[in-house]
Amino acid sequence: MRLMLTGARGQVGWELARSLLPLGEVLALDRAACDLSRPEALAARVAELAPDVIVNAAAYTAVDKAESEEALATRINGEAVGELARLARARGALLVHYSTDYVFDGSKSTPYLENDAVAPLNAYGRGKLAGEQAIAASGCDHLIFRTTWVYAARGGNFVRTMLRLGAEREALRVVADQIGAPTWARNIADATAQIVAQAMRERCEGRFESGLYNLAGGGETNWCEFARTIFDEASRVLPAWQRKVTTVEAIGSGDYPTPARRPLNSRLDQRRLVERFGVALPDWRVALVRCLEELGER
Ligand SMILES: NC(=O)C1=CN([C@@H]2O[C@H](COP(=O)(O)OP(=O)(O)OC[C@H]3O[C@@H](n4cnc5c(N)ncnc54)[C@H](OP(=O)(O)O)[C@@H]3O)[C@@H](O)[C@H]2O)C=CC1
């Protein structure tokens, strides 16, 4: 099986390059090798690589910057995704794609189901929603995984930001009114590999059905509790990390103004994924410790 992977240097893409290996030949492409800001160039790339599966881990993920670069964010997260979907459809390939909790406005009081009404609060969320909709409209065989609050031992993410700030400052202020589930990129990649293997078997047997699935870490927290847990666990498992921070003040979103609005409720209900594929990601605290341990080993 030939698997074309975009965004291979991102958090999820980096992990996928390893997790997908048992499935076949992984054609891992970074931004230079496959630039989604030029959707018109994708057809030649796909024709050249002749993939059976296209896994799109590339995305414009700078949430605040997207407010002033919405056209670019939407070209990458919306138009290019639509083009990948049309190319997948034309050659009969399976398209695997990732989306976000930021397609919701966060006003629901319980975890979001896949078919709840979408209403993005920011430009990044609008672009990601355009990508989801373009895939559905294309008619290609697809799996879309909506995930949340992704972190990894490498790349830009909240865990690495907190480790840096916590070693520099004595006091931090972190929002406590946005709730969700941190998700380790390794867990996303391993789950993706398991699900793609099953999906390809189902396609061979003519019983595959495309779908949209929530795929996030187990349990729930808020950013402030997440930050405090990062500091406590890092003090325990990362001997080289010098903790300076003593106070993490819980604040409201209104006290931490950002260009992009973020949903207060980012929780995604995991039942559909469990029922269809028997996959449930580990609790966020367990995964965080595993990721920190890995950071300590590097
Ligand atoms: N990060 C998060 O918290 C969440 C992410 N998601 C989704 O999960 C998926 C994976 O995200 P994640 O791995 O965390 O994101 P990262 O930001 O870690 O990685 C994104 C990758 O996309 C690449 N990229 C950016 N622009 C382009 C472009 N024009 N053409 C090709 N590649 C490009 C980046 O390249 P370069 O390395 O050169 O910058 C980077 O390697 C995305 O679809 C994202 O929207 C969903 C919910 C939460």
Ligand SMILES: Cc1cn([C@H]2C[C@H](O)[C@@H](COP(=O)(O)OP(=O)(O)O[C@H]3O[C@@H](C)C(=O)[C@@H](O)[C@H]3O)O2)c(=O)[nH]c1=O
């Ligand atoms: C650094 C910092 C952030 N915050 C807040 C800002 C924000 O509400 C929250 C998280 O900050 P971030 O900038 O990491 O969040 P953000 O970039 O919005 O993270 C999002 O990325 C995109 C790609 C997604 O799809 C989402 O699921 C989500 O993970 O913490 C503080 O309150 N204090 C701080 O010192």
